[in-house]
Amino acid sequence: MIREIIITSRNPDGTTQIAPMGVRQDGAHYVLAPFRPSRTLDNLTRERHAVVNFTDDVCVFAGCLTGRYDWPLCAATRVPVQRLQESLGHAELEVKEFEDDVQRPRFLCAVVHQETHAPFTGFNRAQAAVLEAAILVSRLHMLPAEKIQGELEYLRVAVEKTAGERERLAWSWLEARIVEFGSTAVPRSAAS
Ligand SMILES: Cc1cc2nc3c(=O)[nH]c(=O)nc-3n(C[C@H](O)[C@H](O)[C@H](O)COP(=O)(O)O)c2cc1C
Structure with missing residues (x-):
């Protein structure tokens, strides 16, 4: 199953890249598959950490697609990456394996920490x-x-x-x- 989430990763200048992405869960691992070219891909390759943010605020998804990246952030607990301040929960990831591909490389990531912030309130x-x-x-x-x-x-x-x-x-x-x-x-x- 693929779930649509917001991934945050650290840019070389210390700012945070915020991108909607589909992620797959493979047992205890998450599989991220960014298309080339992508800053998220570069950041995952270099930093080896990212945060998967679970949010039902569709403004974040639509905002990132329309040039609105100014979403409130705060420090994650165990990885050196910022996360969305407002979310239902988040998972902090460490890259364990990288499978290269000319079009769509894959990162297999372990969850090093996760938190729930708010309940799921139903489909809309x-x-x-x-x-x-x-x-x-x-x-x-x-x-x-x-x-x-x-x-x-x-x-x-x-x-x-x-x-x-x-x-x-x-x-x-x-x-x-x-x-x-x-x-x-x-x-x-x-x-x-
Ligand atoms: C719901 C949704 C799911 C997406 N899933 C992916 C994905 O799995 N892989 C990908 O490369 N881009 C995906 N995109 C597009 C990226 O968010 C967009 O291309 C983004 O700019 C990634 O580039 P960046 O890492 O340079 O920010 C998705 C967009 C939306 C709205």
Whole structure:
């Protein structure tokens, strides 16, 4: 199973790289597979540590895809990496194995520490829709406009029916990004 999380890693200048990523659990290990090129990949290779942040705030996912990286951070407990201050929980990782690949290397990571900060409060369809739209935005340069349009129309139903304030805000950032990209996918009224 792949879970969508926010990975934080340490840049060479000491700042924190924040990136949405899919991770797989393999027994007690996490498998991270960043596509080349990626700062997260460079950071994992150099620093050998990262934090997997479990958050249901879809603004962080949509924000990272639309140039909003200013999320509150704090020190992790056991690894020299910052983590999201607000999350449901986090796992602190140490790289144990690296499998190189020209396109998508894999890091097998052990959990050296984990914490729970808040309870899981249930699935929300708008959150899932925002995640799917964020994936579309990450592939704008690869996908035909008709496909983006069709998928957004479908996803918008869940947002309109079930979103809260954070989901609506995240959705608006993604729609604006699609319009900015020049796709005809978003009706003018929906992008405002
Ligand atoms: C929900 C979601 C899941 C993603 N999963 C991955 C992933 O597994 N691997 C990857 O390389 N990029 C993934 N991306 C795209 C990265 O977040 C994005 O390319 C990011 O800029 C990574 O580059 P960086 O390490 O230089 O920040 C995902 C994006 C979203 C919205």
